[in-house]
Structure formats: C-alpha cells, structure tokens
Amino acid sequence: MFPDDVDPQTEDSSLHGGRIRSFKHERGNWATYVYLPYHPVEEFGEFLDELLAAVKTHGVVLTPQEEFHISLSQTVVLRHHWIQPFTQSLKTGLAHCKRFMCSAEKLKVYCNAEKTRLGNDHTTQQHKHLLSEADIFYETVEQCNHRWCVLQDPSFHVSLAWCPGDATVQMQECLQQLQTLVDDHEEGPFTLRLDCVELRCRTGNKTFCFPLDS
Template identity: 70%
Template sequence: MPGVFFSVLGHFDAVADRRMLVGYSSSSEEEEEEDEGLSGVGGGRRRKCEEEEGSNGGSSVRKKAKTEDRVSRPRLPLPGCLLAMFPDDVEPQTEDSSLHGGRIRSFKHERGNWATLVYLPYHPQEEFSDLLEQLLSAAKAHGVVLTPQEEFHLSLSQTVVLRHHWIQPFTQSLKADLAHCKRFVCSAGKLNVYCNAEMTRTFLGMEVCTGHAQLLDLVRVVDRTMTEFRLDTFYKDPSFHVSLAWCVGDLTAQMKGCLQELQRVVDDYEEGPFLLRLDGIELRCRTGNKTFRFPLEP
C-alpha cells in the first residue's frame, strides 16, 4: 500500500515484514523459510548468501566448460592467399648448406631481413648452353668441378639487406632515379675468376668488353638510392661480368691455372670468338622472393 513504512522501533519477524511490502511476491526459498519456521532477518540472509555462493559456483563451472570448449576446438587454417603475402614469416629458413649445394650465406638469416640485389638480366643465346658445357668439361679435366648458375645476370649493386618495411620506398626511389636512363647494349667475351668477400665461393665469369661507360652511369644512379637508405654502394672500380658457374671454397689459384685453356674454348667457338650480348632494356631488383622491374627509356 502507498505510504506504508516500517517502524524501526517494533520487532517483526521476517515473514510478516516481507508480506507488508507493496507488490511483493514471495520466492520459493522464502516459502521454504516459512515452512521451516525460520525467524529473524539474519537467518534469511545467511541462507541467501549460501544460495548465491552456490549459483556463483555453477556459473564458474559453466565458464570453465565454455573455456575448455574453445580450447579444444581446432583452429581454422589461414587462407593460402594470406600465407603467400608473407612467405618470409611462414616458411622455415634453414642454414644447412648441404641443401644449397654447399653454399654458405654471406650474412645470417634473420626474420624480416630481405637479401636485395639490383642487376641487369641476361637471356642466354641459343649457342650459349653448348659453350657452357664445353667450359665445364674443360675445367673438370683440370680437377675443378663447377656448377652452372641457375640464372644469369650482371650485378649493378652489392647484395644488401633490406628490412621488410623499406622495400616499397626503396623500389620507388629506384624507379624515380632510373626513369630517364636510356637503353643500351653491352657485350662480354673475356673469362675471369672471381671470389666472394667471405672466400666461400669461386666463380668463373665473363667480363664486359663494351658498354662499360653506360654500366657505370647506371651504378651511379643505383648508388644514390643505396646512400639514401644507408646501404653499401657498389665497388669503386668494378669488373662488370656475368657469372657462368661456381664452386665451393676459394679455388682461385686452381681456376686461374686453367683459365688460358678455357679462354681458348671461347675464342675458338664455332666460326670465331663467342660474344655474350646483353640488351640493356630493363633493370631488375630482387628482394627476398620478389622481383621488381624498371624499364629503361628507348
């Protein structure tokens, strides 16, 4: 009833007190209290606390069951298109040189570091494969077993390390700097022996004999981008060449011992000296497993 209030001076039992509340309907636990003859507010509160604790316990059990259900559910695999976007993060890297023909990394692999090279590609002529086989056979006769390159190119930068987030600005800078460079043709015909800085591999290469000035101009352009990103620039007095084959270790002395004979194979090939021709139509930049192309102006 409106306006009804309780007098704090009187003593009422818990059941009567609750019945005086307007619009109040007793719960099942209160009916049980009445049946059992419980009196006093304290007793009712103790029972209510016990029931609340019980209900909380049930809630925690349910939460635990849900958590265990989530843990036990198998995780859905990532779509292949997402995995392909970040191959360096999902593909395991190995340092086992036996899986790479005995080759040893020039620098330790670290997640997020991308080996990067700027180069001029060489597309082999028809007769090149036959000449290479003859060179490998002649070297083997002198005790030097060479492995042919998987692909052929002329380097215009050292191999440097790029962080993943540098790739886009680095290639954009290269594109802008190379935008006005002209196409050209260069050729190579003189064999030479090269060894990397770590002395872990020796190369048989064919050195450029024409187009040297145009290659130096391109190196100066590439070096500007390297300097911008605080990376190593190219060698001061470069010997531009196309590597043909390689072997593990420093075998410079052994290879130079048979170099004259190998050069004769080149000079006497078919009707005259063989010239390896490179069409400078575009430069490329390989970083990790990505390749960027930069066409030169006609």
C-alpha cells in the same frame, strides 16, 4: 605487403650446394641487389658444358649458374618496411636511363670475399652505363638511411659457374686453355651480347622490373 613468414631462406648450406650467406639471415631482413638479365641462346648451354668439361680435367668441378645476369651492386640488407619506398625511389631514379648494348668476351676468374663461390666469368664493356645505374641503386639505398660501402673499380661480369671453396689457383692454371676455346669457337669469338632493356631488383623472394627508356 611483404609478410615475413613467406621468406623461405634458411641457414642450412647443404640445401644450397655448400654455399653460405654473406650475412646471417634474420626475420624482416631482405637481401637486395640489382642486375641486368641475360637470356642465352640455345647453343650457349652446349658451349658452357664444353668449358666446364675442360675445367674438370684440372680437378675442379663447377656448377653452371641457374640464370645469368650482370650484377650492378653488392647485396645489401633492407628492412621489410623499406621495400616499397625503396623500389619507388629506384623507379624514379631510373626513369631517364637509356637502353644500351653490352658485350662480354674475356674469361676471368673471381672468388668472393667469403671464398664460397668461384665464377668463371665474362668481363663486360659499357662501364659508363653500368656505373651510372649502379650509382642510382646506392643513392636509393642511402635514402633509406642505410649506409653501404660502394666497391671501388667494380668488375662487371656475367657469372657462368661456381664451386664451393677457393679454387682460384687451379682455375688460373687452365684459364688460357678456356679462353682459347672461346676464341676458337666455330662461330668466332664467343661473345655474350646483352640487349639491356630493363633493370631488375631482387629483394628477398620478390623481383621488380624497371624498363629502360628507349
């Protein structure tokens, strides 16, 4: 169903803008995570360019995300033969999860554990809904006999941009300036509003969509 030879992943970080993997890729291992997609309005791109230009004046060059979403989990590794039962169990677990609205309006700087990416992010509300769906993911992972450590006090967010290495100090120095740009936006506080109607699971190069109950 998911032949290993269609997985195009590579260890060459130069093909990924300097980003490196959290774990070594091995044939038959599928990097897997769940998320809520965000489809920005047209004006969003223009405003993001304004934010990144402001960051550049402080010596940090950020690359905008190619797509935007709220991650509900860390990336876990699943074996090829676990994918079908895993996605079926995830579908069952999410069957009664309701749709909800989610907003994000405060900028925050994040640096991942490997110090390879830095996101300029909006923190999110509606943690009760997000935690519930994240728990379903981890419970489903455990059913596949896969042990994983769940993050304590997760900070759900929409990553806006990234850079290789750890530029946390420089970003923190200009964070208030960026937040002022957000708050003074001509349409008022620049709030991301997500109509969360489906959860997605990406595993390897496959994406599965799970509509939430209306």
